[in-house]
Amino acid sequence: MTEPSLVVRVREHVHGFLRDLHDQGLRVPVARQRVFLRAIEAAGPRDATHLYWIGASTLTMSRADLEVYSPTFERWFGEVAARPVPDPELPDEETPAPRGKGGEAPFAATSGGEAGLAAGFAERERRPVFGPASQDDRAVLALLRRELRGAMPTVRSRRRRPSRRGPWIDVARMCRESWRGHGEIVTLRRRNRPRRQRRVLLLIDVSGSMKQHSAAYLRFAHAAVGCLDRVEVFTFGTRLTRVTGPLRAREADPAVASLSEVVLDAEAGTRIGLSLQEFLANARYVTMARGALVIVLSDGLERGDCEPMRAAVRRLSLLSHRLLWWTPLACDPAYRPVTRGMSAVLADLDAIAGVRDLRTAYEQVQTMARE
Incomplete structure (x- = not known):
């Protein structure tokens, strides 16, 4: 670093800057924060402008993120010589990363650089494309259909x-x-x-941050609808959609593919709290959750105020027999539910498990059968 004053500001204010980003609505995952700090050490920013571009490359993923990041950065580190001017024709989630001289990014983020890896607010209608299941997925689906019924909790009729x-x-x-x-x-x-199977309620996150896992979750839901007695399935991103009917089709691939005509908020923003509150505001839907095994398949990366999410999960916990949260993030042994959303609902969950595909879902079903 060539500016001694910048060295002092970075050392004293970088953690306060990251907390301020969080408070302003730009909730950067811990992994991307680490990338940002390592980038500072590796690149040694020469001035505030250089530091700005390092942060823009590692901490933001969309035009909306930049709109929060830029004024927050200037409050902590001063004005910069050149701020990005996003192309207004580009959709929010597809704003390219800022470029330096020669068209190259000043620092390439190693985490979260692909579309669909971050939660957001954007609400737009699009028809998702769910490809066919692989041969391995079909084999796991056959195992799931055989094991699911015996793994479900029962109640006296x-x-x-x-x-x-x-x-x-x-x-x-x-x-x-x-x-x-x-x-x-x-x-x-x-x-x-006699004993009979409890009702099962699946709430599946289809937002942009779950893009890589949504198809597997929907195939799991199709297997559950096909072999269990009383199952209800809903998807949520920026809105709530009931998809139990389309999933009653006999074959998994056509059933999941047909959801592209029904689920119009896939791969967009995330509103977990508002979607769950919409579910609980419908008296008929509340009946589906009462005494049921409720499984939420989501990464829990809520944006904005987490109070609606906390209140909704609390009520779901009181209504249900058990409330499970399956997240792909928990497949990492180092995962800890420390984000604002997950830490707020942790006390109301019966269990958190790592599920990122059909194979890990089958492992969780086996675990439930042994309990």
């Missing part, structure tokens, strides 16, 4: 059924049989309340 053993005498049945035996009761008949 409210209706009494004829049974060989049971605490209730089946008087009506014995009277009917006695007519054939001239009034003699030959066999003592009983009734019992």
Whole structure:
């Protein structure tokens, strides 16, 4: 670094700057924060402008991110010589990274550089394309259909059924049989309340940050709808969509492909709290969650105020039999639910598990069967 004053400002203010970005609505994952700090050490920014471009390359992924990042940076490190001017014709999630001299990025981010790896606010309609399942996926789907029923929790039915053993005498049945035996009761008949599968509710995140996992989650949902008795499936990104009907098709690939006509908020922004509140505002949907096994398949990267998400998850926890959160991030042994959204709902979850594809989903089903 050539400016001694910049050395002092970076050393004293960089962590406060990152916290301020978070407070302003630009919630940068810890992995990208590490990339930013390592980039400062590796590149040794010459001045505030150089530091600005390092941060823009590593901490932002869209035009909306830049609109938050630029004024926040200038508050902490002063004005810069050249700020990016995004092309207004480009959609929000596809704004290219800032370029330096010769058209090259001053520092290439090693995390989060692809579209669909960050949560956002953008709401736009698009028809997602879900490709066919691989041969390995089809094999895992067959295993899932065989194991799912035995892994689901059960509850005693409210209706009494004829049974060989049971605490209730089946008087009506014995009277009917006695007519054939001239009034003699030959066999003592009983009734019992058999066990039946609890309702299952799947809430699947199809936002941009879950782009790589949505197809696998929907195929898992298709397997559940096909082999379980009472299953309801909803997707959410920026809105809530019920997809149980299309998933009743017999074949997995056509069923999942048909969702491109129904799920119009896929690969866009993330509004977990508002989507769950929309679910809970519908009395019919609330009935689906009452006493059910509820599984939320999401990375939990909420944007904006996390209070709606916390309140909605709290109510879901009170309504359901068990509330599980399956996230691809938990597949990393070093994962800790320390983001604002996940830390806010952690106390209301029965379990957090790592699920990123059908194979890891099958492993979780096996774990549920052993519990």
